[in-house]
Amino acid sequence: MTALLPGAVCSAVLMTVAFPKPALWFLAPFALVPLLFAIHRKPAAVSCARVFAACYACAAAWQLASLWWIGYVTIAGMLALCLFVALIVAGALTLSWWLTRRGVPLWLSLPAAWMTYEAVVSYLMTGFPWLALGYTWQPRTAAIQIADLAGVYGVSFVIIAGTAAVTQLLCALTGSSPFRPAVTALAIAGAAMAGSLAYGAARLGELDREAPERSIALACVQANIPSNVKHDPRLDADVLRRHAYWTCEAAASNVDVILWSETALPGYFHERGLSYHTVTGLVRRTGIPLLTGMATYDYRNGAITYHNSACIIGTNALPGTAYDKMHLVVFGEYVPFEKYLPFLKLVTPIEGSFSAGSRPVLLELDTARAGRVSFGPLICFEDVFGYMARLMASAGADILVNLTNDGWFRSSPGPYQHAALSTFRAVETRRPLVRATNSGVTLAADRAGRITHVLTDAGRRTELAGMLVADIPVHAPRTTFYAAHGDWFLVLSCIVLVATTIAACLRRVQA
Structure with a gap:
């Protein structure tokens, strides 16, 4: 754990400053690289428990440093939220690490695991997708236009694909892994980035040419x-x-x-x-x-x-x-199970609960x-x-x-x-x-x-x-692909992760 701690701390700092404020968006693709390089450089030399501990330390520090302001309303609620979400982040990153040890390339395991994490926090217990990675690129107007296809999660994918590529390149340069997966990862990340920018430029041109009604x-x-x-x-x-x-x-x-x-x-x-x-x-x-x-x-x-x-x-x-x-908002506008667990009102300042429309x-x-x-x-x-x-x-x-x-x-x-x-x-x-x-x-x-x-x-x-x-x-109303089909990209990512995990487990049993 001690050897992994510097990478975990560095990634927590980079993840925090990539979001507003200070919104150093250009750091987003590199933010998780220190942690990932530390755990993937010599995967056989570290245990699953140590990897999870390092990932959890990074995720908890990132969540707390980014969401501390919720403590103005409820300190207990802020701590519970951050530490719980950190479990999901750590679980996703640890699963990605485990899959790479079973022969799954990082360019596949990391995006699938990360997008599944974003899916879980978006929907579990009413959801709180506040720190979706794609939000860091809000200042990059051209790059975020793919959100009309896949929502903010499409932007998250482009960023995390870049993270996987940089990590695999570093592992290849240090002799920890062959160059072929790194080349594939760079090709995928480059195609995703170039495709999103080209799509964004085309969309922006189309929108700017369209006159309002x-x-x-x-x-x-x-x-x-x-x-x-x-x-x-x-x-x-x-x-x-x-x-x-x-x-x-x-x-x-x-x-x-x-x-x-x-x-x-x-x-x-x-x-x-x-x-x-x-x-x-x-x-x-x-x-x-x-x-x-x-x-x-x-x-x-x-x-x-x-x-x-x-x-x-x-x-x-x-x-x-x-x-x-x-x-x-849970604990902000209503208390779940208030009738059966009245002590939960102690973590919220609200005097009564609203009802949903x-x-x-x-x-x-x-x-x-x-x-x-x-x-x-x-x-x-x-x-x-x-x-x-x-x-x-x-x-x-x-x-x-x-x-x-x-x-x-x-x-x-x-x-x-x-x-x-x-x-x-x-x-x-x-x-x-x-x-x-x-x-x-x-x-x-x-x-x-x-x-x-x-x-x-x-x-x-x-x-x-x-x-x-x-x-x-x-303007004249239009229906975007995302508006019509919703979070299809998150569903696809979850399917890919489940299928990849099952395949890895079957290979292990056969071996």
Whole structure:
């Protein structure tokens, strides 16, 4: 283990800095090389237990260094999440090592194992695919266009194929393995990289040549309400005052709609209290509809159910059909098995649980300039999940809208990571995406995932108040391969790994 530790530590550091921030994306293909070279250089000289221990140490350090900001909300939950995900990472890398000892080339075992790891963390226990490797390449616009074919996971494959190639080349140069597998790995990685760049260049050219059918002018209000203020009923009037100030500033720009962030309204709008009277008066005064997040409740089967919702409040001061958030954050919006394991509430700050919505609902707005525009709402971390954006696109959304409150996480890497991964939903569905946040990062991205507008002050994008005005082009809707077929690439990767593992086991039995 001691001999493997330097490689594990080095890889943990490189993996951490490849993600925002500081977003040193060019390190991504090389980040795991120190660890992999250490365990593959002399595979017969190390035991499976030592390999797993080194991989787990690397993965745990990487997860903790990248996701420490979750501790602002729940330290116990952050530790449990990071250490659990590290088990999956270590298991995947150890399985890849074991397969290479059974004659499977690294260029096959590593991508299959890594993509299976990303599949597991994307779906197990509601999923948390936050650190998918492909997100590191968000600044590389051409390279991420393959996301409309295979999602962010296609980009992850290109990166991890490069990792396998570099590792095999180093092993060949040091005499640890023959050159033929290294040449094959380099050919595969080179083809994957060249293919993704060529596809990206072609797609970007096509998108840039396509003229929009219309455009809509909108403004996002970033009120920067601290968490201790946002959840103190005694300060509701101050919360609304801050939102109203920036809303009036935005109204001067003659926009078609103004966006507020997730649960921006204190209390419950339909109870016709302070929020109701303030917002309806504001909408009437400005003459501009408001698309906002709010908490709602209703009665179902004789019980009250609470929802994290979004709706448009029109100029007639009446709310339209609301969308209830479908994918809830475990320990953030609900506690699993709360009825049977009440002690689990000790790891979360929430006082009660939300209930999930049952279907995607578009928020539609009729405008004089752009006609009817359909917004596909993604609340909080729903923009982390490709399937949620696909649902909204399939329902007919013209624009994806992410309403979120990352104020809990201050100016940590969390809001920057969230902003980077959010833009992939635009590429996957070929819909523009707008983010209205409480404290940052508020932005607009085009169909290619390029950030076209962002609220910033002297380079700072978080913990500041302001408003962002953007003109969003609306194009004829299209259905991408990824939107139509979902995570087919992850399924294929899992099948390849299972088949390869079974074949390796059978060869061992026959031997």
